[in-house]
Every structure is written in structure tokens, then in C-alpha cells.
Amino acid sequence: MQTRLAEFIRDSVEGREAEAILRKCVHCGFCTATCPTYQVLGDDLDSPRGRIYLIKRVLEGAEVTGKTRLHLDRCLTCRACETTCPSGVRYGHLVDIGRAVVEARTRRPLLERLRRAALAFGLPRRWLFGPALGVARVLGLQLQARPAAAWPEARHRRKMLVLAGCVQPSLAPSINAAAARVLDRIGISLIEVPGAGCCGALRFHLNYQDEGRDDMRALIDAWWPLVERGEVEAIVMSASGCGVTVKEYGHLLAQDPRYAAKAARISAMTKDLCEVLDPGLGGKGKGTVAFQSPCTLQHGQQLRGKVERLLQAAGYSLTPVDDAHLCCGSAGTNSLLQPETANELRARKLGALQAGAPQWIATANIGCLSHLQGATQTPVRHWIELIDAAQA
Numbered sequence: 313m314q315t316r317l318a319e320f321i322r323d324s325v326e327g328r329e330a331e332a333i334l335r336k337c338v339h340c341g342f343c344t345a346t347c348p349t350y351q352v353l354g355d356d357l358d359s360p361r362g363r364i365y366l367i368k369r370v371l372e373g374a375e376v377t378g379k380t381r382l383h384l385d386r387c388l389t390c391r392a393c394e395t396t397c398p399s400g401v402r403y404g405h406l407v408d409i410g411r412a413v414v415e416a417r418t419r420r421p422l423l424e425r426l427r428r429a430a431l432a433f434g435l436p437r438r439w440l441f442g443p444a445l446g447v448a449r450v451l452g453l454q455l456q457a458r459p460a461a462a463w464p465e466a467r468h469r470r471k472m473l474v475l476a477g478c479v480q481p482s483l484a485p486s487i488n489a490a491a492a493r494v495l496d497r498i499g500i501s502l503i504e505v506p507g508a509g510c511c512g513a514l515r516f517h518l519n520y521q522d523e524g525r526d527d528m529r530a531l532i533d534a535w536w537p538l539v540e541r542g543e544v545e546a547i548v549m550s551a552s553g554c555g556v557t558v559k560e561y562g563h564l565l566a567q568d569p570r571y572a573a574k575a576a577r578i579s580a581m582t583k584d585l586c587e588v589l590d591p592g593l594g595g596k597g598k599g600t601v602a603f604q605s606p607c608t609l610q611h612g613q614q615l616r617g618k619v620e621r622l623l624q625a626a627g628y629s630l631t632p633v634d635d636a637h638l639c640c641g642s643a644g645t646n647s648l649l650q651p652e653t654a655n656e657l658r659a660r661k662l663g664a665l666q667a668g669a670p671q672w673i674a675t676a677n678i679g680c681l682s683h684l685q686g687a688t689q690t691p692v693r694h695w696i697e698l699i700d701a702a703q704a
């Protein structure tokens with residue numbers, strides 16, 4: 313696609329990156345077929361091709377309106393379009409650049425600003441989110457949490473870091489504890505660093521990009537002493553939404569002279585939990601599971617089929633799931649900010665997941681887990697909890 317970027321961005325790092333991405337797009341529209349928001353809303357401006365066109369116009373200096381912002385807000389950043397695109401268009405990087413410009417050039421209505429500011433402030437702060445969740449439970453809101461259970465002693469020579477994250481310790485501390493037990497059985501001690509907080513994804517994707525990068529730097533600082541001393545061989549992610557972000561630290565902090573090298577090293581050491589386990593687990597007759605592969609796992613990290621093989625090796629039978637490439641609607645804070653689309657996508661996803669009447673639904677991301685569990689009686693678990701239960 314031919315572009316003539318406006319002066320305000322042409323000679324910047326972002327401008328050059330955006331131009332290179334835009335040039336790759338041939339406007340073929342293959343990506344529209346796999347875009348969840350296009351499927352629900354049916355508007356070309358809510359498809360990847362339409363959004364790419366909008367971003368191109370913005371970067372060429374066209375007027376930016378609230379409508380432009382709305383179409384970018386509605387994007388789930390699921391990156392299904394990247395998986396589909398035959399030309400290798402890095403839509404995720406382009407939309408980050410486009411969103412930053414649109415945010416700076418428009419003004420949201422007051423209530424919307426307050427809402428987004430409250431989410432950006434509250435969600436990444438464990439000390440605030442945990443008590444708030446407790447109050448919500450007292451008030452009878454349907455927010456369940458599972459207890460953590462035992463975390464084994466760090467007794468092995470082989471050690472890996474695991475990210476506690478921001479919302480997961482309050483909603484499901486059981487996930488990392490299960491991961492620690494499964495890895496302990498294969499001779500790896502999993503350790504959490506106190507003070508390691510949010511990966512930055514929440515604030516970054518709420519368009520508080522500078523604040524999101526602050527969270528990234530703070531997390532690097534918390535991990536760095538262990539990484540520098542060579543005490544851990546990998547950084548393990550039990551939430552694919554955090555994993556996809558930490559794997560991009562090298563890119564997201566590339567222009568920060570103090571953190572670029574550290575960020576690249578952290579990204580290189582980061583693995584999803586399914587990348588550190590071997591399918592040779594052995595097991596039979598453990599029950600039936602429908603696996604919901606989060607977008608951040610299958611599109612963002614391009615990891616497909618690994619969790620399914622691990623569940624099968626542990627003894628679970630997988631029930632078929634149609635349209636497995638489509639987002640469940642959770643998408644970070646999207647379920648709170650765009651509830652109509654999010655609820656429609658969730659209803660479709662649950663229909664597909666429950667078609668084979670599984671005993672459990674398994675997923676790989678806390679956001680998807682909470683979102684799906686909010687509308688089904690079928691228990692939704694992180695897949696590592698099912699592996700742990702199968703081994704116990």
C-alpha cells in the first residue's frame with residue numbers, strides 16, 4: 313500500500329515502522345474473514361483492513377475523530393488477522409502506533425476518561441485489586457477465587473522464575489501453585505519474586521502506553537538481580553496475556569537506552585508454561601476437556617497444539633471446538649469497556665466449547681478464564697490445574 317506519512321511522524325522510529333508495515337498490506341481482505349469484531353459488527357471499519365486504512369489516513373495527517381478512535385477501541389488486539397495475513401502484516405505493532413497518535417489527538421468524554429483512568433490505576437495494583445475483590449464478594453457479586461494450596465520448597469538446582477502478575481494472585485492463586493507442583497515433579501523449582509507486579513499489558517492496552525512501559529521497567533528491575541546472577545534458566549508465564557507482552561519487551565523498550573538490552577534479554581528468556589513441559593506425562597481416563605486457546609497464545613505467541621498435546625498425554629480426552637481461532641471477547645479490559653461485543657463473542661465461544669459436553673473447559677489465561685466462567689456452570693480451569701490434578 314502506497315503511503316505518504318505526514319511530517320509529524322515521517323522521520324520518527326514509529327513512523328518508519330508504521331510505513332514498513334503499511335507497505336506490506338496489499339488490501340486483499342483475507343484477514344476480514346477471521347476478525348471477530350467484523351463477524352459481530354459487520355462494518356468494514358471494524359475489520360483489520362478497515363482499521364489499517366484508518367491508521368494510514370491518521371498517519372498521513374487526516375482529521376482524527378471520535379469515530380476513528382471507536383473503531384480502534386473496538387479492536388480486541390487478538391491478532392487473528394496476523395495469523396491469517398499472507399503478506400506478514402504486523403497489525404499488532406501498527407495498531408499500537410495508531411492508537412497512541414489517535415489518543416493524543418482526540419479527547420474522550422469525561423466519564424469515559426474517568427472509567428479508563430480507574431481501570432488503569434486499580435487493576436495493576438494488587439494491594440488495591442485484592443481488597444476490592446473481597447468487597448465485591450461480600451456484596452454477593454459472582455467473583456470466585458480458588459485457594460492456592462501447597463507450593464513446594466525451592467529444592468532443585470534448576471530454577472525458573474514465574475510471574476505472579478496483578479489480577480491472577482487475587483482471582484486464582486491456585487494456578488501458579490499448580491505450576492510449581494508440576495514443575496517440581498520434573499526437577500524444576502519455580503519461584504516468584506516479591507514485588508514483581510503487572511507486566512504492563514493492562515495499562516499499555518488502555519492506551520496509557522508510557523505508564524505501561526513504566527510497569528515493564530519496574531518488572532525488569534524486580535527480576536534483574538536473579539537474571540544477572542544466572543540463578544534462573546527461564547522466565548515462565550502462566551498467563552498467556554502477560555507472556556505475549558513480556559516476549560515483546562525487547563521491541564517495546566528498544567528506544568530506551570537504559571533498558572533496551574535488559575528488555576531483550578528478559579524477552580529471550582521468557583516462555584509460556586506449555587513450552588517448558590514435555591508431553592511424555594503419561595495418564596488415562598481423566599475426563600473430558602474443551603480447550604479454549606487464548607488469542608495471546610495461538611496468535612500472539614503463535615503457540616498452537618502444545619497445550620492440547622499435554623492435556624491428552626496427561627489422560628484427558630479433548631472434545632471438538634469449532635472456530636477455535638476466534639476470541640472469547642475477554643481481551644484485557646475489553647469485556648469491561650465493550651460489553652456488548654464481548655458478551656456476544658463469549659456466548660458464541662461458550663456454545664462452541666460446550667458442544668461436546670465437556671466436564672471442564674480449560675484455558676491458558678486468567679482474563680479468558682474469569683470472562684468465560686462468568687457465563688457458564690461448566691468449571692473453567694487453567695490447563696496446568698488439570699495436569700496437576702491428573703498427577704496427584
Ligand code: SF4
Pocket residue numbers: 336337338339340341342343344360361364393396397398399400401
Ligand atoms: S492485513 Fe494482510 S490479509 Fe489483511 S488486507 Fe492487508 S495484506 Fe490482506
Ligand code: SF4
Pocket residue numbers: 346347348349350358359360363386387388389390391392393394403
Ligand atoms: S486484532 Fe483481532 S479484532 Fe483487531 S483487527 Fe485483528 S482480528 Fe480484528
